[in-house]
Amino acid sequence: MGASSVRTAMPTTTTTRSLRLTAALGIAAIGLALVPAASANAATTIDGPIGLGTAASYGVLGSSTITNTGPTTVGGDVGLSPGSAVTGFTGPPTGGSYTGALNVANEAAATARQDLTTAYNTAAGLSPNRIGLGNLGGQSLVPGVYSGVNLSLTGTLTLEGGADSVWVFQSDETLITSTASNIVFNGDASSCNVFWKVGSSATLGTDSDFVGTILADQSISVTTGADIDGRLLARVGAVTLQSNDIVIPDECGEDGEVGTSPSPTVGDDTPPDGTVGTPYEFTVPADGEPTPTVVVSDGTLPPGLVLDEDGTISGTPTTPGDYTFEVIVSNGEEPDVTVEYEISIVPVAESPSPSPSPSTPGTPGTPGTPGDGTGGPGDGSDNPGDGLAYSGAHPGMTGMAIWAAALTALGALALTLRFRMRREQGRA
Structure with missing residues (x-):
């Protein structure tokens, strides 16, 4: 027992x-x-260049040291704060030179550094239109905000846009360009409106041609023969130069505007699942002026359902299954918004025994x-x-x-x- x-x-x-x-x-x-699905919203974009304040007049601005080797030329001011060690600017033919003022450990340099911090935080706070970028070489990019953990450039990056177009590149960590890499414009765009927010340090390769203003949290290192159409601004680190040409375009102003573009927005609502033989309806929560249109760009809707231009998905499902598709929401104002949805269609429920x-x-x-x-x-x-x-x-x-x-x-x-x-x- x-x-x-x-x-x-x-x-x-x-x-x-x-x-x-x-x-x-x-x-x-x-x-x-x-757990609710992640929402899809239009990115916050800028409708003017990022405001640099008094930092706009500086071709080179650092925090700890500025070190130059060779006949570097800087079109604009050179500033350092709170550090005081600026070396290598002894004038041609062997030393560096600048066309503006030299501000070292003074109030002007300190104010410019504060304005740089404000600009850096503004650029970091923008919502990207595209994420996960790495090597930008070979790409052709329209105006917008682009993000990646580490950004690099091998070969040529083409920026397509007009005089008022703005690009902001956000690197969580580093920016590294390869030897002889370059950035070119397709259109009337200006280097005044290209900004690179770098979470740690930037390195520009030998004989590369770079465009835009670098807003680095740490240091900036420019190797021999690299030319910059823009600015090198390091918030808390050093700037190192080697026989470089740094030019601020004449048309660049000091102030910029940051806000929400009139491009469309898309709310958080996601389509519910459906049942075979049961009428279905869902409207993509798109908004904007002018009124946006919605079209399927990839994937397929469940059989029996159609998408109207106003964003309404309707009809009677005929086939069970899981259907994933993308829609593009546009109203003629850049950027368009791409949203991925999934709808599961289940068979008709049988009566339980x-x-x-x-x-x-x-x-x-x-x-x-x-x-x-x-x-x-x-x-x-x-x-x-x-x-x-x-x-x-x-x-x-x-x-x-x-x-x-x-x-x-x-x-x-x-x-x-x-x-x-x-x-x-x-x-x-």
Whole structure:
């Protein structure tokens, strides 16, 4: 009798742990499935160059040291604060020169450095139109805000735009350009309106041609023969130069404007799931002036659904499945907004089989047992089981939530059976 009790207790303990784990996993899966999808919004763009304040007149501005080797020329001011070591500007033919003022550890340099910090934070705070960039070589980019962990340039980067076009490049860490790399314009764009926010340090390669204002949090190093059509501004580090030409274009002003462009915006709402044979409707939450249009740019809508130009997805789904697609929202103002959506279409839910009467001796009013043919999980029948409709959940739940609900139901059933076994053992 004692041996029999031991044999009964051991599997019961193991089963209890497994059932508790199963139930916990089901509950966790439900929590994950119900996490809302990430929202898609139009990026905040700039409708004018980033304001540099008094830092706009500086071709070179550093914080700790400025070191030059060779006949570097700077078209504009040279400034350093709070450091005081500026070397190598002894004039031609062997030393560096500048066309503006030299401000070292004075109020003018300190103010310019404060304005640089403001400009750096402004550039860092803009929402990018594109993220995840790395090597910019070979690309042709329209105006916008571009972001990457480490930005680099091998070969040629082309910027396409007009006189008022603005580009902001955000590097979380470094900016490195290769030997003989260059940046060119296709159109009437100006280097005044190109900005590079660098999270740590920037390095410009030998004989490279660079365009724009570098706003570096740390240091800037320019190797031999590199030419800059713009500015080198280091917020807390050093600037190192080697026989370079640095020119601030004459048309660059001091002030810029930052704001929200009239390009379209898209709200956070996402399309719900649908059911075969049930009318469906969802409107992409797009807004803007002029009124934006919405078209599918990639992927396919569920069969039976169509997208109107006003952004309304409607119709009656005909085929179950998961459908992923992208839409482009545009109103003639750059930039357009691309949003990815997913719609799951489930089959028509079948009516569940009648549940056994709770009053029937020995038959609990619970979902069927796996493999017993009553519709429980794993029995292979078409009946999805009592209390668990084929749709699995409300229309907004994902496939993960359906599996989670099934696991939770299975765990509850097993715990009920375990309770009965204990009660019968007690009676014995």
